Structure formats: C-alpha cells, structure tokens
Amino acid sequence: MKVKIGTIMVDNVTSGEAIEKIENFIKNRKPALVITPNADHVVMVRVDALFFEIYRKADLVLADGMSLVFASRLLKTPIKEKISGSDLFPLLCNIAAQKGYRLFFLGGQPGACIKTAENMKERYKNLTVAGTYSPPFGFEHDVHEMMKINDMIKQANPDILFVGLGSPKQEKWIYRNYHELAVPVSIGIGATFEFYSGMVKRAPRWMQRCGLEWFWRLMKEPRRLWRRYLIDDTAFIWLIFKQWLNTGKRNDSVPS
Numbered sequence: 001m002k003v004k005i006g007t008i009m010v011d012n013v014t015s016g017e018a019i020e021k022i023e024n025f026i027k028n029r030k031p032a033l034v035i036t037p038n039a040d041h042v043v044m045v046r047v048d049a050l051f052f053e054i055y056r057k058a059d060l061v062l063a064d065g066m067s068l069v070f071a072s073r074l075l076k077t078p079i080k081e082k083i084s085g086s087d088l089f090p091l092l093c094n095i096a097a098q099k100g101y102r103l104f105f106l107g108g109q110p111g112a113c114i115k116t117a118e119n120m121k122e123r124y125k126n127l128t129v130a131g132t133y134s135p136p137f138g139f140e141h142d143v144h145e146m147m148k149i150n151d152m153i154k155q156a157n158p159d160i161l162f163v164g165l166g167s168p169k170q171e172k173w174i175y176r177n178y179h180e181l182a183v184p185v186s187i188g189i190g191a192t193f194e195f196y197s198g199m200v201k202r203a204p205r206w207m208q209r210c211g212l213e214w215f216w217r218l219m220k221e222p223r224r225l226w227r228r229y230l231i232d233d234t235a236f237i238w239l240i241f242k243q244w245l246n247t248g249k250r251n252d253s254v255p256s
Contacts, residue, residue: 002061003077005068006042006239007052010061014081019091021060026101026159026184033058033178034187035171036085038065039236044168046239051168054175062088066211071240075247085189086202090120092160092187097124104156104183105132106149107164108193115197131156134193135165140173153181161186164193 002009013021025032035041035058045052055061062083063069072079096103105113117129131152139145153161161183163170170188178186194200200220203213 003072003075003079004243005037005063005071005075006236006243007045008037008042008055008061010037010063010068010072010079012077012079013062013083015083015088015091018060018062018083018088019095022092022160022185023095023099025059029184031178031182032060032185033174034060034062034185036062036064036083036088036188036190037068039067039233041167042068042239043233043235048168050172050175054168054171057175066209066213067236070211071236071243074240074244085187086192086195088187089162089189089192089196090123093120093124093127096160097127100126100128101159102128102130102157104130104153104158104161105164105193106135106153106161107170108134108191108197109199110134112193112197112199113164115199116193119196119198130158140169150177150181153183159184162189162192163187164189164191166190 001012003012004010011018011021022032022034033054035055037055041051041055041064045055063072063079064082064084066082069079069082093103095101105117107113108116111134113132113134117132121127121129133149133152135145135149139149161174161178161181163174163186165173165188167188167190170190174186174188191200195202202208203217207213207215
C-alpha cells in the first residue's frame, strides 16, 4: 500500500519489507531509484516541478522523518515504520556483506565516505565497497567532473549506489544519471556519511523516536538550518492540516 502525505505517495512498508524490495531490484538488474522523504520534501515538491516528477517516477519511497509518521496517523492512514536513509544504510551494508553485493559511496564532506567505508568494513566483515568519492562543490556544473564520476561508478560496477549530496541535489543527480549508470539500486542518504564517519554526531535514539532529530540538527547547525526548520517547514503543518480537513472525503491509501 501507498500513503499520501501532501502530494507525495509513500510506500507503507517495514524496514524488512523495504530491504526485500531492494533485493528484488538487485536481482532484476533494472535501475531503480529509492527516495526517503521528510517534511522538507513534502513542502518542496509543491514548488519544484522536477522534484515532483522524480517522486512520481521513484521505485520506492520510504518515510524518512517521524513528522511523516505522525502526519499519517493523524490522516488515519498510519505508516508502519520510519525508515530514514541513515537507518537503512547499515542494514543494507549488513545484507551486502552477507550476500556479496558491491557498494559505491558518493558524496559527503571531503574524506567522509572514505572513513565511512573503513568503519563499515570493520563492522561488517566481507563487505565490498567498490568505490568512494566526495566530489567538489559545484561538480554538477562541471561536465568533465560529471563524466569522471560516471566513469568511476561504471567501472566499479556496484549493486547499490549510496548518494549523500543533500536534498534535492542528490535526488536530481540520481534521476539524471541512474539509467545511464545502470546501477540496480540508487539511494539518496543525505548526511549519512558524516554520521558513520564520525564527523557529525547523530541525535540520540530517544530524540529520533520522538521526532526531535530536526531539533538536534538545528542546535548543531543553527546558522545553516534555522530557516529550513523554523520557517520553510512550517508550511508542512498547514499542508497536513488541510489534508486532514478532507479526511473522509477521499481515501489516501492506495495499493502499491
């Protein structure tokens, strides 16, 4: 089943079910796009036509934030589980180590994905990280840099491509390249490389469960994130309220 949050259709699955779907993508060998939306995405797709198109064509959409889970409960179409990119990442690394899937890490601060690869290979024995690369700022406007990245990924021949470039840049980059790259699964994972490299400390588990991870991040990076969380994302509350007013007039849960 899919659940409608704003104009985004979210797959209503558990983490186990999500991994099963991702493994099926790998078996099928057809390029698939996995996205993990938060409240910010729900707001952005209303004014960003390309971002909305990406969501419409995504193969798997997983609720990244507790805000979406809380909204789904209010709308009486409860999402089973919050599945953020940062939570999905180690689960897939574990499966990859067991089944021999090849991984590629793209993005993050300089050195973040390299350190993450070292840490994950230490945690999960037999894990194959076929390549890592943290591109320079503005790389998406450099034709030669884009060709270099695509060549690196093709030569590495990964089963899963993890992209940590921030939203919506990572989703747009994947969307424009994933068919050419022919990687079975491409996933946008935001700041995950910073978390697992140890460069940035993630919010405590209790804050994640209570939907306060955004507040933790705001306290860590107030100058960069204050507008996003305190101004831009307040539109999410209004969007969900309007959708709630229409609850009962239509069914916002549809078959997958």
